[in-house]
Amino acid sequence: MDQDKSAVRRAVRVRRAAVPVTVRAERDRAIREHLASVVTEGMVVCAFVPDDDEAGGPDLPEALALAGAQVLLPVSPAVGPLGWAAYAGPADLCPGRFGIPVPSAAPEGPDRIAEADLVLVPSVAVDRTGTRLGRGGGYYDRTLALARPDTRLLAVLDPEDVLDHVPSEPHDRPVTGVVTPDGVVDF
Ligand SMILES: Nc1nc2c(c(=O)[nH]1)N(C=O)[C@@H](CNc1ccc(C(=O)N[C@@H](CCC(=O)O)C(=O)O)cc1)CN2
Numbered sequence: 001m002d003q004d005k006s007a008v009r010r011a012v013r014v015r016r017a018a019v020p021v022t023v024r025a026e027r028d029r030a031i032r033e034h035l036a037s038v039v040t041e042g043m044v045v046c047a048f049v050p051d052d053d054e055a056g057g058p059d060l061p062e063a064l065a066l067a068g069a070q071v072l073l074p075v076s077p078a079v080g081p082l083g084w085a086a087y088a089g090p091a092d093l094c095p096g097r098f099g100i101p102v103p104s105a106a107p108e109g110p111d112r113i114a115e116a117d118l119v120l121v122p123s124v125a126v127d128r129t130g131t132r133l134g135r136g137g138g139y140y141d142r143t144l145a146l147a148r149p150d151t152r153l154l155a156v157l158d159p160e161d162v163l164d165h166v167p168s169e170p171h172d173r174p175v176t177g178v179v180t181p182d183g184v185v186d187f
């Protein structure tokens with residue numbers, strides 16, 4: 001099973017690396033616009049800072065904040081569910097674990113995800129039943145279990161990474177939908 005997941009991760013990485021930078025930028029902009037259109041004033045959104053290998057672009061938190069969201073960003077512990085810290089603008093971000101930017105404030109507990117109306121989930125691929133493949137840390141599997149049951153959980157992806165089938169294990173937590181440059185789809 002681990003090997004199946006690794007093979008999908010490798011294939012997706014190869015495909016993403018072949019997307020020209022200008023196409024990448026256009027897709028990321030479309031994703032941010034779709035998300036801005038579902039955000040309402042004061043909505044609590046657990047987001048993330050996408051890196052070069054991920055859809056959405058590094059400006060994703062700022063786009064959500066400009067749309068009126070209160071944005072929380074994940075802070076990775078060595079093990080266990082993610083902590084959360086409030087996004088306070090691009091200048092406040094500093095490199096955290098894995099080199100991923102995090103807010104300067106000390107993170108608050110994993111339970112803060114229960115305040116979220118929307119959780120954006122970094123993903124390598126999903127299938128149409130919501131089975132999600134991440135980078136293999138197991139962080140989001142542990143973290144999504146703490147969200148309220150009615151919370152919208154959207155993977156952020158290119159359309160090519162919405163697959164017919166993604167290998168799953170019993171601990172995997174499904175997402176409820178996906179946002180791609182084509183729009184938001186709830187499964
Ligand atoms: N942008 C972003 N932020 C995030 C996540 C994420 O996936 N993307 N996370 C989601 O949990 C958490 C951090 N977890 C991470 C887990 C693995 C890797 C990583 O670089 N993995 C290597 C593969 C390592 C291996 O094969 O052992 C890689 O992808 O190259 C990075 C972050 C919290 N913040």
Ligand SMILES: Nc1ncnc2c1ncn2[C@@H]1O[C@H](COP(=O)(O)OP(=O)(O)OP(=O)(O)O)[C@@H](O)[C@H]1O
Binds near residue numbers: 137141
């Ligand atoms: N709820 C959990 N409790 C204990 N271990 C877990 C849990 N969820 C995942 N794990 C472990 O974490 C490791 C990585 O899991 P998996 O490959 O499913 O991660 P992922 O979903 O791709 O990563 P992420 O959620 O960080 O994006 C596996 O060894 C798995 O057994």
